[in-house]
Amino acid sequence: xxxxxxxxxxxxxxxxxxxxxxxxxxxxxxxxxxxxxxxxxxxxxxxxxxxxxxxxxxxxxxxxxxxxxxxxxxxxxxxxxxxxxxxxxxxxxxxxxxxxxxxxxxxxxxxxxxxxxxxxxxxxxxxxxxxxxxxxxxxxxxxxxxxxxxxxxxxxxxxxxxxxxxxxxxxxxxxxxxxxxxx
Ligand code: GRF
Numbered sequence: 001x002x003x004x005x006x007x008x009x010x011x012x013x014x015x016x017x018x019x020x021x022x023x024x025x026x027x028x029x030x031x032x033x034x035x036x037x038x039x040x041x042x043x044x045x046x047x048x049x050x051x052x053x054x055x056x057x058x059x060x061x062x063x064x065x066x067x068x069x070x071x072x073x074x075x076x077x078x079x080x081x082x083x084x085x086x087x088x089x090x091x092x093x094x095x096x097x098x099x100x101x102x103x104x105x106x107x108x109x110x111x112x113x114x115x116x117x118x119x120x121x122x123x124x125x126x127x128x129x130x131x132x133x134x135x136x137x138x139x140x141x142x143x144x145x146x147x148x149x150x151x152x153x154x155x156x157x158x159x160x161x162x163x164x165x166x167x168x169x170x171x172x173x174x175x176x177x178x179x180x181x182x183x
Contacts, residue, residue, distance in 0.1 A: 001024070001025060001026050002024065002026075002077050002078060002181035002182070003025070003026055003028035003074065003075045003076050003077050003078075004018070004022075004025045004026065004027050004028060004076065004077070004078050004079070004080055004177065004181065005027075005028060005029040005030075005031060005071045005074060005076035005078070005079050005080070006018060006019075006027055006029070006030050006031070006079075006080050006081075006082050007032065007033075007067075007079060007080070007081050007082065007084040008030065008031075008032050008037055008039040008040070008081075008082050008083045008084055009032060009033055009034050009037055009083055009084050009085040009086065010034065010037050010038060010039065010083050010085070011037075011038050011039060011083065012030075012037065012038060012039015012040070012042060012043070012082065012083060013039075013083075013166060013169075013170065014082035014083055014103055014169055014170065014173055015027075015030060015039050015042075015043065015082045015083070016039070016042060017169070017170035017171075017173060017174055018080060018082060018173060018174055018177060019043075019046065019048065020174075021170075021174035021175075022174065022178075023174070023178045024178045024181055024182045025078070025177060025178060025181045025182075027048055028049060028074040028075055028076050029048075029049045029050070029051055029070060029071060029074035029076055030043035030048050030049070030050045030051075031050065031051040031052070031067060031070060031071070032050075032051075032052050032084075033052075033053065033054060033055060033063070033084070033085075033086050034052070034054065035052040035053070035054060037052070039082075039083070040052055049074055051067065051071075051074075053066055053067065055086075060089060061089075064088070064089055064091070064092050067092075068092060068095070077099065077181075078099050078100075078101070078177075078180070078181050079096055079099060079100040079101070079135075080100075080101050080102075080173070080177055081100065081101070081102040081103070081135060082102075082103060082173070084102075087139070088100070088135065090137045093135060093136060093137050094137075097136075098134065100134070100135035101132055101133065101134060101135060101145065101176075101177065101180060102132070102133055102135050102140075103130060103131070103132050103169055103172070103173045104116070104130065104131050104132075104133060104140050105117065105128075105130050105162065105165050105166075105169065106119075106120065106128065106129065106130070107127070107128065107129040107130075107131060107147055107149065108131040108133055108140060108144050108147065109140075109141075109144075112139055112140035112141065113139060113140065115158070116128075117158040117159075117161040117162050117165070118158040120152060120161070121152060121156055121157070121158060121161065125152055126151065126152050127149050127150070127151060127152060128149075128150050128152045128161055128164075128165055129147055129148050129149045129150045129165060129168060130147065130148055130150070130165050130168050130169045130172055131144050131146070131147040132144070132145045132146050132147070132172060132173055132176040132177070132180075133145060145176050145179070145180055146172060146175070146176040146179075147172070148168040148169075148171065148172040149168075150164050150165050150168050151164075
């Protein structure tokens with residue numbers, strides 16, 4: 001069974017989906033840069049192994065060294081970013097090359113970066129969605145492993161579109177991660 005580490009910074013609804021729909025992998029660690037992340041509390045409740053450390057005061061290098069150690073000690077083989085709002089250093093991406101995936105709330109390569117829903121609505125797009133991709137040094141630039149289309153409806157706001165896309169994310173990510181860890 002492949003061992004997956006999930007990194008999150010907040011609510012963690014994608015982490016919950018990955019835990020609840022795990023097939024062909026097990027979640028060996030749930031880690032966060034935010035000790036008060038709601039997703040962490042959920043993971044603790046579910047008796048999953050967790051790791052929480054803020055980079056504040058220790059700097060990015062020491063933070064990532066501690067995170068990397070925690071991942072390796074948990075036997076993590078694949079890292080799944082799930083609402084992780086921090087850029088991983090090129091060094092960390094290099095040591096885990098090809099073994100870090102992320103879910104992004106747009107149909108990549110469109111709308112890399114932030115505020116994806118507002119940008120799609122402003123552009124007058126009628127279709128939005130989400131993508132699971134390999135993490136590389138380029139923000140949201142790695143190979144797309146899978147994506148899901150979601151209609152953008154007249155009157156949609158970024159929040160109403162985000163809520164609709166999130167449902168698609170919770171279906172897409174577990175399926176793609178299961179395929180990826182067993183490919
Ligand atoms: C999701 O929209 C995801 O696409 C993006 O950040 C959000 C995280 O939500 N990466 P959650 O923390 O998984 O609920």
